[in-house]
Every structure is written in structure tokens, then in C-alpha cells.
Amino acid sequence: MDFLLGLFSRVTGNEEMGRLLFIGAIGLSTVLAVVAVILLMLGLQDPVQRRLELIKRGHLGNTASQEAPSNLQLLLERVGQRFASAESAKASVTQTLLMHAGYRSSSAVQMYWAVRLLLPLVLVGIALLLLPIIPKVSLNQGLLLVAVAAGIGWLVPALYVDKRKQMLQGRLRAAFPDALDLMVVCVESGLALPTTIERVAEEMSVSQVELAEELALVNAQIRAGIPSTEALKQLAVRTGLEDVQGLVSLLAQSIRFGTSVADTLRIYADEFRDRRTQAAEEMGAKVGTKLIFPLIFCLWPSFFLVAIGPAIIGVLRAFR
Structure with missing residues (x-):
């Protein structure tokens, strides 16, 4: 807490103003967390709302072939629907990418964008919690750490889907x-x-x-x-x-x-x-070119060290 309060004071240049901003940020975060928990409890735990969501998705019965989605999946779909509608996602690049990666459900695009939007926020929150633990962190370093956490959270889902597609x-x-x-x-x-x-x-x-x-x-x-x-x-x-x-x-x-x-x-x-x-012959022809860099950076320095090293040592001893 003292670390975050010091950051606010250094940004504003006034200790009283920094304290007010710090209290306001804590209050706003508390209110948003309480509202999110209330919406989660009322929207997802309500049997009527859950039943309506299952009817919209086509899960009318508890059959073995249709597995009902969890509350977390429904929440991610609702978040993703704010940014990617089902109509515009049918022929989109994201839909094609997810299809090639093996994700072919009707809500795959919504789940993908929900994860890409929520994961940076989670990592940013974890980074802010870890800042007081790290000793001697300046304001610029803290901002850089938060930006790196947000970038990792944004890129990791895309890299995972692309890797799954390639595999x-x-x-x-x-x-x-x-x-x-x-x-x-x-x-x-x-x-x-x-x-x-x-x-x-x-x-x-x-x-x-x-x-x-x-x-x-x-x-x-x-x-x-x-x-x-x-x-x-x-x-x-x-x-x-x-x-x-x-x-x-x-x-x-x-x-x-x-x-x-x-x-x-x-x-x-x-x-x-x-x-x-x-294709096999082409890959075999590229082997010689690909071996140039390991030879230059790994093999040749050690070879020259073994071959020319004793002569250089003899020359240095002679001129000493």
C-alpha cells in the first residue's frame, strides 16, 4: 500500500492529492468488484437465466452428446459477444483461424475474444500486486512491467491458437x-x-x-x-x-x-x-545453407582457438 501511495504521490507531485487519488482508485476498484460478483451471482447462478441460455444454445436436454456449458464459459461468451457478434464472425479471419485450430463451436469467436480481453486485465492486476514486493522499483520500471504483462496477456492466446493450428x-x-x-x-x-x-x-x-x-x-x-x-x-x-x-x-x-x-x-x-x-529434396538442399550459421558461431571459433591459440601464446612469450 505504501508503495502504491508513493507512486501516486510522485505522479501528482502532491502528497494530499496522491492520497485522494489512491483512496478513489481503491473505492472504484471495490465497487467494480462488488458489482461484478453480484452480476455473476444473479446472472449465472439464476436457474431461469441459465435455462434460457441453454435453450438459446440448443441444449434442451441433458443428453450424452450435448454437454452443458459451465458458468465460466457462459460468462466468457457474454463478454465476447460485446466485441464479436455471431453474424459478422461467420466469414471472419478469426473464425477461419479457430476452425483450422480445431475450435468449431458456434461460440468459439466470442470465447476467443473474451480470453484475449480478460487475460491482459488479469495479468495487469497480478503485476500491480507484485510491484510492492519487488524492491527498488521506479515508476518507469513499474509502468514497463505493467505494459509487458498486458502485452503478454494479449499475445499469448493468439500464439497458442496459431501453434495449435500448425500442430x-x-x-x-x-x-x-x-x-x-x-x-x-x-x-x-x-x-x-x-x-x-x-x-x-x-x-x-x-x-x-x-x-x-x-x-x-x-x-x-x-x-x-x-x-x-x-x-x-x-x-x-x-x-x-x-x-x-x-x-x-x-x-x-x-x-x-x-x-x-x-x-x-x-x-x-x-x-x-x-x-x-x-519437397524432401528441397529441404535437403537447404541443409548446407542452414549449417553456415552454426559453423560460424559455434564450430569455427573453437577450431581457431585450438589451432592458432598455441602459436599466439608462443609469439606473446617470445616478445615478452
């Missing part, structure tokens, strides 16, 4: 060649495209869960009446992979013009293997 797409990209080979075998054996997708999803449900779920969703959409081309286009949109987009385009053209799906898959599989080979 998910990496697993899908690694599983795609096996799925493509299985599709070629199934189609050449006489199975139709929906049956092929279903069989591949069943075979890959153990080793590659993510791709199996995507293919099972495509099969469910086809069974529900959605055309095969539209279901495959939605698969390309959900995954965001160029390999899947190329396969979807070829299959859509094959279905549209009535050509053989087996020939299309076989040709695309051959081209895909060629692209994988070229």
Missing part, C-alpha cells in the same frame, strides 16, 4: 498420404466414393484420429443429403490444407464430368508422391 495441420498433412493410398485401393476395388470415405475413416480411426473424424464428418454430410462436391469443399475449408484442396478440386471435376474417380485418385496420388519427393 493440427501437421498431423493432418502427415496422415493424408496414407488416406489417399487407401482411397485409391478402395475405389479400384469397386466401392463408391461415400463408401470409400467411410471405410478409410474406419481404418484410420486408430492411428490418425483427426483425419478420421474429418472423413467421418464428410460421410455424415453426404448421408444427410449434401452433395459430395459440397461436402468435400467444406472439408477443404475446415482443414485449410492445399493438398486437400487440390484433391477436392479434382474429385469435383471428376464427379461433374463423369470421368473415372479411380483414375483421378491414382493420378493425384502419383503427383502427390512427386511433390513429396521434391
Whole structure:
């Protein structure tokens, strides 16, 4: 308390004014905290309000397939709705990013922006509580610490979602060649495209869960009446992979013009293997260039130290 009071006094240049501002800040913080707790208790703990929220979200019954959201999730959704509406989020960049990262619920955008807005405030509050504990902290250093805490709180959710997107797409990209080979075998054996997708999803449900779920969703959409081309286009949109987009385009053209799906898959599989080979050769060609910096900064200094060091020591002893 004395530290914060000293900060207010140094900012205002007057001890009485700093004390008044300090008391006012404490009072305002107390009032806001009490109001937040009251709203939380009245809005989220009220069974009627919770029931209305569940009805709006479609959770009309306690079924095993529909898990009711928690009070914290409802609170985050309400905060996020102030900054991102569902209508404007359908085709937004954030919605696409969250979809590629695996967050595909209707409230994913609201939850994302709520976390990005509330986490900086929480970290700023923790930084303000830690300032009196840190010894010999000036006003500029305290402001810098608060700004760093706010920046970390703002960037961490975005970095986490981007990292999750890269990991998910990496697993899908690694599983795609096996799925493509299985599709070629199934189609050449006489199975139709929906049956092929279903069989591949069943075979890959153990080793590659993510791709199996995507293919099972495509099969469910086809069974529900959605055309095969539209279901495959939605698969390309959900995954965001160029390999899947190329396969979807070829299959859509094959279905549209009535050509053989087996020939299309076989040709695309051959081209895909060629692209994988070229990508591996490109990565191998870059190894020599990437090794320059470790050699310059790690290996060569020690080499010169061992090779030229004794000669330099002999020269220094001779001229001493």
C-alpha cells in the first residue's frame, strides 16, 4: 500500500492529492468488484437465466452428446459477444483461424475474444500486486512491467491458437498420404466414393484420429443429403490444407464430368508422391545453407582457438 501511495504521490507531485487519488482508485476498484460478483451471482447462478441460455444454445436436454456449458464459459461468451457478434464472425479471419485450430463451436469467436480481453486485465492486476514486493522499483520500471504483462496477456492466446493450428495441420498433412493410398485401393476395388470415405475413416480411426473424424464428418454430410462436391469443399475449408484442396478440386471435376474417380485418385496420388519427393529434396538442399550459421558461431571459433591459440601464446612469450 505504501508503495502504491508513493507512486501516486510522485505522479501528482502532491502528497494530499496522491492520497485522494489512491483512496478513489481503491473505492472504484471495490465497487467494480462488488458489482461484478453480484452480476455473476444473479446472472449465472439464476436457474431461469441459465435455462434460457441453454435453450438459446440448443441444449434442451441433458443428453450424452450435448454437454452443458459451465458458468465460466457462459460468462466468457457474454463478454465476447460485446466485441464479436455471431453474424459478422461467420466469414471472419478469426473464425477461419479457430476452425483450422480445431475450435468449431458456434461460440468459439466470442470465447476467443473474451480470453484475449480478460487475460491482459488479469495479468495487469497480478503485476500491480507484485510491484510492492519487488524492491527498488521506479515508476518507469513499474509502468514497463505493467505494459509487458498486458502485452503478454494479449499475445499469448493468439500464439497458442496459431501453434495449435500448425500442430493440427501437421498431423493432418502427415496422415493424408496414407488416406489417399487407401482411397485409391478402395475405389479400384469397386466401392463408391461415400463408401470409400467411410471405410478409410474406419481404418484410420486408430492411428490418425483427426483425419478420421474429418472423413467421418464428410460421410455424415453426404448421408444427410449434401452433395459430395459440397461436402468435400467444406472439408477443404475446415482443414485449410492445399493438398486437400487440390484433391477436392479434382474429385469435383471428376464427379461433374463423369470421368473415372479411380483414375483421378491414382493420378493425384502419383503427383502427390512427386511433390513429396521434391519437397524432401528441397529441404535437403537447404541443409548446407542452414549449417553456415552454426559453423560460424559455434564450430569455427573453437577450431581457431585450438589451432592458432598455441602459436599466439608462443609469439606473446617470445616478445615478452
